[in-house]
Amino acid sequence: LIGGQWREANATGAFHAENPKTGEALPGEYPISDWSDVDAALDAAQRAYAELRSKSGSDIAAFLERFAERIEARSEELCALASLETALPVEPRLASGELPRTTGQLRQAAKAARTESWRMPVIDTSNNIRSYYASIGPVAVFGPNNFPFAFGSISGGDFAAAIAAGNPVIGKAHPLHPGATRVLAEEAQAAASETGMPAGTVQLLYNMSYEDGDRMAADPRLAAIAFTGSRRGGLRLKQAADAAGKPAYLEMSSVNPVVVLPGALRERADEIAGELTASCLMGTGQFCTNPGLIIVQQSDHTAEFVDAVSRKFEEAPNGVLLSRGGLEGLSAAVTSLTSAGAERLAGAEPSADPGYSYANTVLKVSGDRFLSDAEALQAEAFGNETLLVIADSQDQMQDIIRHLEGNLTGCIYSASDGSDDDAYRAVEPALRQRVGRLLNDKMPTGVAVSPAMQHGGPYPSTGHAGFTSVGIPASMLRFAMLQCYDNVRPHRLPAVLKDDNAAGAWRCVDGNWTTSDIGAAV
């Protein structure tokens, strides 16, 4: 889909999706575009951007809302196709979870575009200086394998945020679910036409070579990149974008440490083991917020907890992974962890179940051992696996946390009677600095689409700890630049910076946030 037209790709090759439950190829062949396709998409995006800048927030909102409606109208087909391509169950995951989340995000983004509060207008009346966040230009969205809708290149949170901020999107489909992505792009394009968006507002390329990806990232016609996926892929794009001085927002990897304090173990070891199991095996563990590293302190209740986790992992059914590559990757990661000294408690081998399936896996390592090779032992194993780290003291627990890389989330479970509060105060500061989202008594896998969400974190979990990829309007700021108007004549100001606040946006006027007009009686 280039420049508003579905057309034959200039392909250097082709691929097809697979059914992960059977390993069989699915019908439908999809092209790997060559540079001429990417080049054409970049040109069309530039043209679309010039037109888009004259569209109002309401125009863009109408497009996003129409797109959400059109997704809903084809929801059954979409869920069936995505389930076939990913082995994610239609119910509850796709139909009741991910699809409504996706349309909900699009509608939240539409609302943000309409009210314009996301632009954070700041007005200094005494100096007559006014600033706000404005669209940045064409954005390339590289979607991940694990959320065909909600993080999809042509439908997900990055897409919604980039469009709502006024930017055209070039979506690069994830090759594991080209069929579902195609249907989404059909609906996006139809909605764009219906609502008068310029051709090239939404474009889709199914696949391209790494080299062309790098070249696109560095191309001056592209303004920014959003990527969700592996660390290797993210760092590669980052390098290309950095060299060109371009922002790349990358969500790359995270083991999401969970610290369970002694009082919590004493109080509810079995309950926490249950929560951990549910969180870790949800979606066969293929979540960016999957709890992959559990830190507990040796105590009278530690063995009980470890046993409970192992038993629950073994009792739970083994899910199907997204792909052969996912199975191979998980297998290799578990081998690497055991080579570094982790001990097998459950699983740690492919399962006998049909399809790409790996046995639910629990590994264990002592605090001493962890500290002796912290880098290897905190590598992400993407899938239904977790590693328990048993510290011999509270000091060692702190030390382990200090050896962690940046992560998206960190959780602390503590006793409800306050008996862990000293321990909490001891471990919290180190964990707080290493994670974007800190949780209490709750597993990290639910990522609410909340304006207060931080789905991001210190490097290398993402490329910049100041931004979030989930949560509207904050996620839109990634695809914006700060533009200032100094002494610009009133009739030339963007609507949201004029004295009259017609849209009723929240604006910070002379230090106070208000939705009033300037000069209006308070």
Add this chain to the structure above:
Amino acid sequence: LIGGQWREANATGAFHAENPKTGEALPGEYPISDWSDVDAALDAAQRAYAELRSKSGSDIAAFLERFAERIEARSEELCALASLETALPVEPRLASGELPRTTGQLRQAAKAARTESWRMPVIDTSNNIRSYYASIGPVAVFGPNNFPFAFGSISGGDFAAAIAAGNPVIGKAHPLHPGATRVLAEEAQAAASETGMPAGTVQLLYNMSYEDGDRMAADPRLAAIAFTGSRRGGLRLKQAADAAGKPAYLEMSSVNPVVVLPGALRERADEIAGELTASCLMGTGQFCTNPGLIIVQQSDHTAEFVDAVSRKFEEAPNGVLLSRGGLEGLSAAVTSLTSAGAERLAGAEPSADPGYSYANTVLKVSGDRFLSDAEALQAEAFGNETLLVIADSQDQMQDIIRHLEGNLTGCIYSASDGSDDDAYRAVEPALRQRVGRLLNDKMPTGVAVSPAMQHGGPYPSTGHAGFTSVGIPASMLRFAMLQCYDNVRPHRLPAVLKDDNAAGAWRCVDGNWTTSDIGAAV
């Protein structure tokens, strides 16, 4: 100044400042630190950071305010010393301009730290998710040559923003004014001691090798970098920081295009020529917002304007540049512009005046010629020089703008009777996307310390168009990470995220900005 102590450096060499008016060495020898000094400073900064995190915004504010008072108490000595080292005049520049600006910035930053509104708390009560911007960790500030106080590594806007956001600062002095920087660091350290800041909150290194600069940029103990200076130096640091996944905020270069539309020329060519001359020669042109590229369209009044600019530049006294290096750089840049086809109208040679002085320089080039080598012809010549580009049509004017790199500012002068409004609409969109701050009928050299300021812009004028280095509180967000609290128990929340809003900070609660407590009657 390392870890709160003035101590002998482990030096690999030494340097001294020069009087740019005479070329003579000034008394006082300053060390070039080796890696062991940088290493010690990083360690001390880490320790200071751990302590700083328990300080309140009011504690930090007290330090910044005390520092401002102490600067004022030594203002005479500071201005005299800085003037000797930079040739910038004590009056009006240093004593009435830059020094009050500097103390004003420190006090604004103190106020921001105290109220905590800069943290942009966002609270979602239904999900019990709360987020805000929190300190990021030790920040290295590389100050520029041209503002010994207001952008100084140990006193300027970056310093104030980093400290107010709760981060220790390692200042790297600019080697042209080590004496003034030393006095500022003495006062900063004294103020820090008096107000109970941890040792290592403020540290100073006079100089280090490029290699050690790179190594510091990549060191995991450092959280972020602020740099103001040359493009070459900035890109070097950026490369080191990028590879380590670390934010580097760089203000590098800008020619600050000024577009004068035909009606404005007809109406007030001489007046605009006067404004341009004053703006361009202020501080001997050594401002990051110096108007270095003036775009006009051939018309009946163009020759009058060009002549007026040339005459005014010739009539104005030639200032003294900051250093021998500055003179050599300006000379080389002018040669490079003339080699690329620019024609000399005034100056373009060292002046016969004493000291490091270059004749006020006006160059001219046709639009055709500019477009034939736009890269070379928009290179920054740092100093008292400007280049007039004469477009043959409005279309060519637009084309010229489309060939511009990212800049800090862009100005459009237009007729007061509205006769240029069509032309404005034609040229504004392209200029708007290429600059951080757009001005009307005003030269760009005044950078107000306003919350609505954007002193930043698209690459390569800075490293990220979403951030500003001037304007409080916005500039503080560079030195912060977005931290989220999900289901965290109330007594463990940071004060500004609790239900009670004791500091009276502006917070966005369920989509509405308010200073009220949560649960309070509206």
